[in-house]
Amino acid sequence: MHALLKVSDIFDAIGRRIGQIGAWMILPMILIIVYDVVTRKFVVVQQFVQNSALNDFLSPTKLQEAEWHLHAIIFLLAYGLAYLNGTHVRVDLWRETRSPRTKAWIEVAALLVLGIPYVCVLFWASYNLAYTSFLQGEGSAAMTGIPHRWVIKSFVPLGAAVLLMALTATLIRLGLFLGGSAAIREAAGSRLGMLGIHTEAEDRRAEA
């Protein structure tokens, strides 16, 4: 039992760390936009870059593609993190009046019937798209954009995989919460934010 909890903690930690790495990509995204806008207005700089070897990396088309590439990385890698943090929106007006145990059963059922099958399909389909792109040597449709499209496409299956890990970690915890001994139940319950169980530790943190 403790081993399972440990597995769920590892999945949890990986999901959060990958999400955090992706989250930091917002900073290069902002800087690229600022650089692009500013240099565009200074024709001297813009012409200098365009006539130098730098243009292979800093042409406006490449920069503007890099913006949405980074945007995609940010949200895809955070799918799992957002689930673990309870950021994904729930219409919980009926659910919130239920006991933690009922909530846990609903979540288990929804994970098994809706969430996990969907994310598995998403992973499989996006893995195929990325792999096809790799085989084709796909580049930018703009022809002057960023080559090797498969790299950015791979973030879709990666994001789905991280989300799947987060869902699995939660499923394990829900299982332990529903079927484990009292100690395990408490340990699992404290890791399940969506059940709305307030632990003493949380209350202390909230006060601080």
Add this chain to the structure above:
Amino acid sequence: MIEAIKWHLYDYIGGYMFLVLALSLFLGFPVGLTLGGLALLFTVAGIGLDLMSVNELFLYADRLWQTAAVNQVLVAVPAFVFMGIMLEKSRVAAELLRALQLILAKVPGGLGLAVTLLGTIMAATTGIIGASVVMLTMMALPAMLDAGYDKRLASGTVASSATLGILIPPSIMLVMMADLMAIPVGDLFLAAVVPGLLLAGLYCVYIIVIGIFKPQRAPRIARASDEIGAANIVRLMLKGFVPPVILITLVLGSIFAGWATPTEAAGIGAFGAMLLAFFNKRLTGRILNDVCVETASISAMIFLIMAGATAFSYTFRALYGEDLILDFISWMDLSHWGFLILLMALIFFLGFFFDWLEITLIVLPVFAPVVASMASEFAPALGIEGLPIADQRAQMLFWFAVIVAVNLQTSFLTPPFGFALFFLKGSAPPEVKITDIYKGIIPFVAIQLVGLALVIAFPQIALSLPRLLD
């Protein structure tokens, strides 16, 4: 028996998708995963009915990729979300709203009016609802709750004013509609401006009325001891106004000076917010990390809903669900006014479940030509009898596009499935429950319907500005 069920499903499976979605949403499972999971279940049913094939599952990923990733304008989402969170964490937003409250202390519902104004300004910088709702929620909702505003009024105000961005240009929705209807996008932009401002005005009227008659829902502020006296007021104004005014000038200025596209201006704004936090000495590594992580989480929330919604709406189309709707309308066989009103009701109903893109794709290609063909019947109502028939049709389409646009803006707000409501919930403080949001939005949906009725009854609201500037 089994054959009979099969044939029944064959015809009505699209309708069941609505029904099952409406029920499943209330399980309280994340909305995006609910949509995606249901899409998968119905796709499996579709494969069983020989209406779909397994290969179509590839489109779950392909469509997510195409709509959410390969999309230059959606870069504005993380940028604006980052800006909103950064302004909140660096207390710039709180100080701005405090200063606004002090100025508007004598006006009933003053803070609510300020938030509506903020939403209207933001509408001129983006047409991406996810971006504007989250940003306005981050900046304004905590302050409104602190000021003692009723949760429902506060969330209704934020959600509705943040969705004005879809009516007030720039708006990707208007561009798409112009495309589908083959009308000039510049003129449609102009036609939507006055109705957008009209709605903002109606929200303000409502807030003022509440402020007068139910002041406990929109209380006036009590001044703190250091907020009395001219010197203190001036200090607070400077502190509250100067930084955000610089920021707004930066964002709007860079657009209107032709330096940046609206999307890029969002990035400039995010950079500016970082600078403000830096000068406020609040840009620590910890805060920066928190802002980045929260931005990513909220972006993930928005685009997981989009992922599920795109799978769901694809499945609906693949099961020929739209035939139910289209057949119903042609079966009704109504006169021109009856037809228009039924169409509006239908769009409003679809808005309970779908977003604007799916609705426009189902409705406009089929019915825009029909509406255009009714131009001469509507001409007296529009005051365009004197024009040649081609111009009548063009005017008719502008007017139709604008009323559809107002109706679609409403679709972001209608429970149970209103994107703006979800985005608000995902970025609001936890004490704001989805029930508060659902209940709070009802008066604003009613206001939307009043606005819609006004634009239908007085077409000049939409048609006069483009004509004036032509």
Add this chain to the structure above:
Amino acid sequence: QDRVRWRMHSTYPEALPVAGATSYHLGETIDMISGGAFDIRVFEPGALVAGTQYYDAVSNGSIDAAYGSPAFNTGKNSAYAFFAAVPFGPGAGEMMAWLRYGGGMELANELYAEDNLYMLPCGILPPETAGWFRKEIKTMDDLKGLKMRFLGLGAKVMEKFGVSTQLLAPSEIYQALELGTLDAAEQSIPAVDRGLGFYQIAKYNYFPGWHQQSTVQELLINLDSWNALDEGKQTMVKLACDQALMQQFAEGEAAEFEVMQANVEDGVQNMTWSDDQLDQFRAAWEEVVADETGSNPDSQRVWDSLTKFRENYKIWGDAAYLK
């Protein structure tokens, strides 16, 4: 054969002038001549897949067919560009001659077959305009530093003259041009550009569109779906495409003058590149195409085929047509 049902994507909304209605008519025509036995449902852009991004979906069989142009598939293989339009490429007649009698189609379908696809030319558009400019271009130096929306191989040519090509979302072009974020934009034929409202803002419309003298439209079909058709239905599709191509060609030629007249009434000046300017564009293009064919063997093969055909054609083309 039993009733066949296809789902088909259209890159263009039905209301788009000239190219828009083609695919929808195609679906109706086939439905009619098959007596309802071949039902092709045509979907607006975005309903199944996004406008130009249909290649994967047709290739993996998510949808049976898509109407678009090989120009949209250049991310998959840049050689596809040559089957749609190339700078200083042939006009409609010569292009069709190369595709059908010069080995163009064989090459195209060889490449498409690698991704389980089959292509039929299903429309051809007249020359595009060379773009809408806010300022007159008196010398090539005026191009330096201009911010312009321009896609594809033509963009590389423009960059040789110091143009900074921008990748704007379609929804932002109009406003960007209005506010001066863009100085110029290139999109399509006059009839299509009219709807985008460029004439209201950028008053210098340049001709001829050296980058796109004709643009082939394609019906791209999943190879399995195609092979599953009996010969009668395959023939229906082929005939319907031939009809669509002819129809689009005629409509494209007929639809431009009224729009250009209306543009002039709205204060647009129709400008013509001088011979000298065109020579400079051509010289730049030759550098660009050398780079392109050097980096993609498929492009090299297609380019060789096209060049060889055009060299042979020259004696006829130069002699037969009035200049």
